[in-house]
Amino acid sequence: MEPVRGQRIAVEVNGERHERHVEVRRLLVHFLRDDLDLTGTHVGCDTGNCGACTVIVDGMAVKSCMMLAVQADGCRVETIEGLGPDGELHALQQAFSSFHALQCGYCTPGMLMSAKHLLDHNPEPTEAEIRRAIQGNICRCTGYVNIVEAIAAAAKAEVK
Amino acid sequence: MLLAPVEYARPSSVDEAVRLLGAHDGARPLAGGQTLTNVMKARAAAPDVLVDLNDLDELRAISRVDGDVELGAMVTLSALLRSAEVGEARPMLAEVASHVADVQVRNRGTVGGNICSNDPTNHLPPVVAALGATMTIRGAEGERTVGAEEFFLGVYMTAVAPGELLTKISIPAGHGVRDGFASVPIGKDGTCIVNAAATVREGQARIALGCVAAVPVLLTCAAEEAAVREAVQGAALDPPSDVHASADYRRHLAEIVAVRAVEDAD
Numbered sequence A: 001m002e003p004v005r006g007q008r009i010a011v012e013v014n015g016e017r018h019e020r021h022v023e024v025r026r027l028l029v030h031f032l033r034d035d036l037d038l039t040g041t042h043v044g045c046d047t048g049n050c051g052a053c054t055v056i057v058d059g060m061a062v063k064s065c066m067m068l069a070v071q072a073d074g075c076r077v078e079t080i081e082g083l084g085p086d087g088e089l090h091a092l093q094q095a096f097s098s099f100h101a102l103q104c105g106y107c108t109p110g111m112l113m114s115a116k117h118l119l120d121h122n123p124e125p126t127e128a129e130i131r132r133a134i135q136g137n138i139c140r141c142t143g144y145v146n147i148v149e150a151i152a153a154a155a156k157a158e159v160k
Numbered sequence B: 001m002l003l004a005p006v007e008y009a010r011p012s013s014v015d016e017a018v019r020l021l022g023a024h025d026g027a028r029p030l031a032g033g034q035t036l037t038n039v040m041k042a043r044a045a046a047p048d049v050l051v052d053l054n055d056l057d058e059l060r061a062i063s064r065v066d067g068d069v070e071l072g073a074m075v076t077l078s079a080l081l082r083s084a085e086v087g088e089a090r091p092m093l094a095e096v097a098s099h100v101a102d103v104q105v106r107n108r109g110t111v112g113g114n115i116c117s118n119d120p121t122n123h124l125p126p127v128v129a130a131l132g133a134t135m136t137i138r139g140a141e142g143e144r145t146v147g148a149e150e151f152f153l154g155v156y157m158t159a160v161a162p163g164e165l166l167t168k169i170s171i172p173a174g175h176g177v178r179d180g181f182a183s184v185p186i187g188k189d190g191t192c193i194v195n196a197a198a199t200v201r202e203g204q205a206r207i208a209l210g211c212v213a214a215v216p217v218l219l220t221c222a223a224e225e226a227a228v229r230e231a232v233q234g235a236a237l238d239p240p241s242d243v244h245a246s247a248d249y250r251r252h253l254a255e256i257v258a259v260r261a262v263e264d265a266d
Helices: A027-033 A091-098 A108-121 A127-133 A145-159 B014-023 B034-039 B077-082 B084-089 B089-098 B103-106 B113-119 B124-131 B225-234 B247-265
Strands: A007-013 A016-023 A054-057 A060-063 A076-078 B008-009 B027-030 B049-052 B064-067 B068-072 B134-139 B142-147 B152-155 B166-172 B178-185 B192-201 B204-210 B217-222
Touching: A016 A027, A016 B225, A027 A054, A060 A108, A060 B103, A091 A108, A091 A145, A091 B068, A108 A127, A108 A145, A108 B103, A127 A145, B008 B064, B014 B027, B014 B049, B014 B134, B014 B166, B034 B142, B064 B084, B068 B084, B068 B113, B068 B225, B077 B084, B077 B103, B089 B124, B103 B166, B113 B124, B113 B166, B124 B166, B124 B178, B124 B192, B124 B204, B192 B247, B204 B225, B204 B247, B217 B225, B225 B247
Parallel strands: A007 A076, B008 B049, B027 B049
Antiparallel strands: A007 A016, A054 A060, A054 A076, B064 B068, B068 B166, B134 B142, B134 B166, B178 B192, B192 B204, B204 B217
């Protein structure tokens, strides 16, 4: 094995297999947005602080601005575009709407993916667990209260 | 941000990783990437070759060997905080891991990366120093072990030389020892302004202070408040000043955080 500057990768995104040649320096977030045109995943701070670029890779929430696209070769990636089935809202999306859990909406895709990661691993979280789960996602509009309520409501809807 | 052009290899064995690190000047291991990716964006690091360790399952194991806890360098912070072995043997380690940054960072960030980056504000350098951990380093010449006292050499610098790889962190069983940790972070679970880890055995405390020097500052004293304060004063700390705290304030916090870490161990 010798190091390469670019390589062909195959990534399953929202259940669909994509093959592309990418440069090693390409970040996963740019692969999703610019190569696959999945622009729901946002770039906020580009320093790993804000969480707007959060996606789920092989079942784990990660910040896609701190992962190389080549590192996702062979992985299963979930983005905001895959959250709800076609034309319908996921329980979390419906709850965010009902509880006014967004204002400008920039952080929302990342917030929703962190919330999904939480409920995938812990279907009945406490308020403290919800707050810890979105610690890596910064929202400058809402003050988080409605986001926490929305996630709690979505969890209850899913438990029913 | 666009990274500078860089080469990449993802080896499937530690031997191959060590060969790649030795064969290319400017090669660097890529563990969780939660520090390295960002310093590459900022052009503060410019490796020529990234040797991605993420396929090395042999570095992801957590095991008990004669009571000691052995952590593979690629154990993520999320795996560490969920580990039954760690929770049973040295629960403080899991507790500290749960306060590093946030879920996403803990899902990718690794024990080895946290230690090897040796940012003075990182959580784990003082923890492994206080616990008296031993690091196993693999290189072209074979394997060597380095104690925590000799491992941290300076800001962002450790005993792991170019061409070498940290493979394992061994934590002593700690029979009859109680562990504690305390910090003053910027916001809950944020970057530490000052932190301290402590182990207490038979009334004697071993304290490692973080964020106050280039490497963790180790102190030993009686596990009593007055003795701890005296030990910290006697260390003649010369911490940095920055926007979060002046040197004087860090010195003040060091005493308090050291006392709290010892109390936490009780």
